[in-house]
Amino acid sequence: MSPPLWTWSRVAVLVSGVAGSGLFLTLAFRSVDLAGVKDALTAAQLWPWLPLGVLSYLIGHGVRGLRCRLLFGRDTPLSTATASNIVVVGYACNNILPARLGEFVRAGMLAERTGLPYAHALTVTFVERLLDGIAILVLLLGGAWVVGLAGWIQDLVNVCVIVFAVATAGLLLAIFASNSLLALAGAIGARIPAVSAPLIGLVAKVTQAASLLADPRRAVQIGALSLLVWLFEAGLFSSLLNAFGVDARFATSLLTMGVTNLGILAPSTPGFIGTFHLFCSEALQSQGIAAETSVAAAVLIHIGFYVPVTVWGAGSLIWYGTQLGNTLAAARRARHPQSLEFREGIPMHSLGVGEPPAPPRPADPIYEALTRGLLGIRPGPVDEDARAYATNFLEHQLASLSSYLRLQLRLGLLSFRVCVALRYWRPFSRLPVETQSTVVQWWAYGPFPLGRQLFRPIRSLVLLAYFDAPRAASVQLGTGPS
Amino acid sequence: MTDSKRVDAIVIGSGAGGAVTAMTLAGAGMSVAVLEEGANVPRREYGKSSPEGMAQLFRRSGMTPILGRVPIGFVEGRCVGGSTEVNSGFWHRAPREVLLSWQSRFDLQGATESELVPHYEWAEQRLSVSPYPGEWPKSTKLFQRGIDAMGWAVREIPRTAPGCQSANTCASGCASGKKQGMSQGLLPEAKAAGANILSHCRVKLLLRQGRRVTGVLAEITRDNGSVELVRIDADHVFVCAGASQTPTLLRQSGLRYKVGDQLRLHPMLKLTARFPQPVNAQNSVLPLLQVNEFWPEISLGGAYFSSGHLAFLLGDNWPQLSMEMEHQNHFASYYVAVRGNGRGSVRPSALGNGDTALRYDLSVDDLRSMSRGVARLATLLLAAGAEAVYPAIRSIPVIRTELDAVRWLTELLPAKDLSLTTVHAFSSCPMGEQAGLTAANSYGRVHHVDNLYVNDASMLPDSPGVNPQGTVMALARRNALHFVDSL
Structure with a gap:
């Protein structure tokens, strides 16, 4: 039997969203002259600022795709x-x-396209949102530092600093x-x-998500892409502010973009009607921009934010032949990853799947x-096959040490x-074998206790x-005298 | 197992304690899930070279040193069957004196010699514990010659390897299947009785509500290497993950009372001896005798031998001794093990995903026993005809005369130069009624939790002074039967 379409919780979400939007719209428009807003909108110079702004925003979505592909790993058949x-x-x-059902729709489609479990797709979606939050806070704080703040936005930023510190510490804790x-x-x-x-x-979900960032190189790439995503989104704000003839610094756009995106976390209708307008216009007003111009800019930016992406999304759904009903079904499945299943006859609840391990890197x-x-310390020839075997074993074994011991060894x-x-003006690996043996013998058997311990x-x-x-047993050692 | 959403009992670990527990509970009609962190390695994969065996069957590929003033190399199995798949199969009952001291000091109830006899006998019958079936290998005969010369008490140690084919692959899994690791007999029996065994499943956390454990959070490694996090609900949980992992899991789960505060070991030092005649120790089972004369404080016995292990042991003084490899067929390895009484601990590491920090500080008594043990073993080997004895000590590359050897009866070895190892760790969650000293009651139930038990080497109240597998199995069966009776 399919679940009922309207449950109390769904009705509650819908009602609170509509109520939220109504409240925020009222707050946004309560003290402005509507005629003034209309005049500002009429006077706005849409060409070339609207297309440029929309382009910037859409490029940001392309960067999001790149980041998503990077988060899914190298072996996933997913193009940018x-x-x-x-x-x-x-x-x-x-x-x-x-x-925000779209988050689950996205996870459902990603799972469908990559063949990876829904739980893993949800994990990737989760880490994307986590990084988005941190990137928005970084840019918001950067913008605030440049342009300065006043009023309730100052309080909001103070809270953001604390949230940012806690989120970053939590993320580091989850990784390490x-x-x-x-x-x-x-x-x-x-x-x-x-x-x-x-x-x-x-x-569990946070720690699994964080494990995607355990590789430092990948973490830096993904972090940089996250900043880029939101810089492009700030481009939409900056471009459309120019349309109103506002001579604002880019930092103002960063600040406005950050405040708006934090604001739309509050309950509202689909499309963030009301919340978007209030927080965007208040942020602009805090920078000394006139109330009517601020509200007009908020309306236009929201259109630039809403229409192109909705059209692109609808086009994509048609392109991939995915009916909305199927997508919603996938989303519903994605929302309930904790269903009971049996493995080897044991009942268990899945909480999420991490990504496969990275392929081994070339040997150091x-x-x-x-x-x-x-091996050069011992006189006589060296069996090259056995030497290669020992090299592989050494690398594998040292990689098996616990994190703490591995760190100590790496430092050593x-x-x-x-x-x-410093001694030979050449890396150790490029020294002649005889010199390598001399060096190793000094470190491994010399008077220096830390060197002996390391070796x-x-x-x-x-x-x-x-x-x-x-x-080695047959070729290298021989049988010796009997 | 029924279609229930939870199992009656989860058993974490499938070694000597876990296999006995699973078999006993499943035999009593309970639904049992055995969760094993390691792989289920088929027997055809056993018996490879020691490096491959380490990578395949050992925790962290054998890279789990115990830190302290003198670091100690420690290895333990991590596969279906646990360490019983990679040990030498020597079988001991705990000495009467040891059991009495556990009763006296820890108020351990129901574990007198006579109370444990039926459990030892059950295990011995299951594993066909028996002496070596064929003619002793040369390394054993030479050891016997030395013992005779010294006039010390000795016994051949029975093993869990009836029909042993002397393939010398104990440490990398017995390919012939003659050694009765848990994967050979007990786990299949547990499975036949209805237990389900899941390999590649590492328990990260015990889920608790008040005084009860409701289940576990575990990671399952899938075929492509990715890790899935799952929750498994259960009415009872038995932690049998070994002396290093059991306290790690308990502490990780917020159970810290006397958990992991007392790690005991049998620190071991190996000596290799070069004989004038070929011994070919790499082609036969390890020496089968143990010197009883100094039990339980000091044991002298035979160690696993291969070309690689010889090089490893000579490695402390490789520039001087590397050419000895030319005579590898003339070598055999032996050990001195002491009943350690130093301070040890087990803690989950703050960094990493489930790392464990093991620590043990060698006591002066340990060092004294070790010094005397080295003196005695070197004397014994020289008396057996060895041309030279090479202890794994950096500053003492070789002992050539009995007079050189007996010096260490009165002097202490240089602690910092010792290359110590151990394969015996226990007592990290000691049991008994003496609440100020123990983590669990006399039958393994963890203090302050109603349905959580420890049932592996970690429950031994103190060092037994002998190979612990027999005592772990006997106590595990006793505890499991007590649990079943109490339901």
């Missing part, structure tokens, strides 16, 4: 164009459906100490049973050099590299693997 289209479908649905965060959620859940399941589910030449240096090897480079696991692993490699 498809990713952008799906992202836009999500935005379009937010414009026409209540309760996910278990501690889960433990905290578990401890809270143990004391307040009513929140246990949702809280742990949320933290230092491991081969260390292996050569160590960095010191080793620097010292060797203890290295020498042990290399010797174990070299002499237990299948060919």
Whole structure:
């Protein structure tokens, strides 16, 4: 039996949205002269500012697609164009459906297109929104720092600083100490049973999302793209302010964009009617722009924000042959990832799926050099197959250390590299084998305790693997005198 | 298992404690889910080289050192069957003196020698514990010769490997299937009784509400390497994840009372001996005898040997000793193990995703016992005809005479130069009625939680001084039966 279309919770969401929009629209327009707003709109110079603004905004969506593809990983069959289209479908649905259902529609379509589980698509969507929040706060604070603030927006920014600090700390904790965060959620859940399941589910999702950012290089790329997305969106604001002849700095656009996007988190109708207008116009007024011009600008920016994306989203839906009903069904499935399932006969609830591990990176030449240096201490020929085997084993084993020990080892090897480079003016891996052996022998068996400590696991692993490699036992060792 | 939304019992870990628990509970008609972090490695994959075995069957590929003033190399199994898949299968019952001291100090109830006999016998019968079936290998005969020369008490240690084919692959999984790791007998029996076993499933958190555990949060590694987070609900949870992981999980879940505060070990130092005649220790099972004379404080016995392990042990003094590899067929390895009484701890690491920080500080008593053990073992080996003995000590590359060896009866070895290892860790969640010293009651129920139990090596109140598998299995069965009876 299909669930009823209208449930109390859906009715409540709809009613609160309509009420919110009504309230915010009233607040936005209560003290302005409507005729003045109309005059400002009539006088606005739409060409070329409206097309430029819309273009900037749409480029931002292209960047969102690029970021989405990066978040889904390298092996996913998802082009940047498809990713952008799906992202836009999500935005379009937010414009026409209540309760930000577009986020779930987007996850549903992404799962459908990539073949990855809904839960993983939801995780990616979640991390996108998390990064968006942080990027908006960064740009808002940057804008505020340049143009200065007054009134309630100053209070809002103060709150934002705290939220930003907490969100960043939480994200770092989720990346580097996910278990501690889960433990905290578990401890809270143990004391307040009513929140246990949702809280742990949320933290699980956050930690899985954060794991997408554990690779520093990828995290920097995704972070930079997130800033770029919102810089392009600020481009829409900046361009349309020019249409009204407002001589505002780009920082004003950043500030307005940030305040508006935080403001539309409040309940409203689909398309953020009312909330968008109020927060956008108030931000502009706080910068000394006339009330009528501010409201007129808010109306025009909202049109630039609403219409192109909705049209693009509808086009994408048609292009992919996806009917809205199917998409909504996918969204409904995506919204309930915690359904009971059985694995090996064991009942369990899925809370989310992370991405597959990254493919191994090319081997660091230092491991081969260390292996050569160590094996060179013993006179006689070296079995190259066994040496290669030992090199691979060394790298694999050191990568298996716990995070803390791995960090210590990396720092130790960095010191080793620097010292060797300063002594020989060449990297260790480019030294002749004889010199490598001399260096390794000094570090591993010399008078310097930290050097001996650093080389203890290295020498042990290399010797174990070299002499237990299948060919080493027969070729290298011989049988000895009997 | 029924279509219920929750299982009667979750058993975390499938080693000696977990397999016995699962089999006992499933045999009593309960729905049981065994969650094992490691892989279910088929037997055809066993018996590879030691590096491959480490990568395949050991926790963190064997890279789990115990930190302290003297770091100690520590390895434990992480696969279906746990460490029983990679140990040498030696079988001991806990000495009477040890059981008495547990009763006296920790007020451990129901675990006297006579009370444990039926459980030991049950396990011994299940695993066909028996002496080595064939002629002793050379490394054992040489050891016997040395013991005879010293006139010390000795016994051949029975093993869980009836029909052992002397393939020398104990540490990388017994390919012949003769060694009765848990994957061979008990886990299939548990499965036949209705238990479900899920490998690649790492429990991250025990979910609690007040004084009860409601289930677990676990990560399942899928075929493509991605990780799925799941919640599994249960009425009872048995944590059998071993001495390092059980306290980590409990502390991670907010259960800290006497958990992970007392890690005990058998610190071990290996000595290799070069004999004038070929020994070919790499082609036979490890030496089968143990010297009883100094039990339980000091044990002397035989160690696993391969070319790689010989190089590893000579590695402390490689520039001087590397050419000894030419004579590898003349070498065999032996060990000194002491019943450690230093301070140890287990803590979840603040950084990382489930890392564990293990710490153990060697005590002066440990060092004294180790020094005497090295003196005695070196003397024994030289008396057995060894030309030279090479302890894994940086500043003592070789011992060539008995007079050199006995020096360490009175002097202490240089602690910082020792290359210590261990495969025996326990007592990180000790049980007993002495609430000020223990994390669980005499039957493994964790204090302050109504339905959570520990049932593995972590529950041993103190170091047993002998290989712990037998005692872990006996106590695990006793606890599981007590639990079933109490329902």
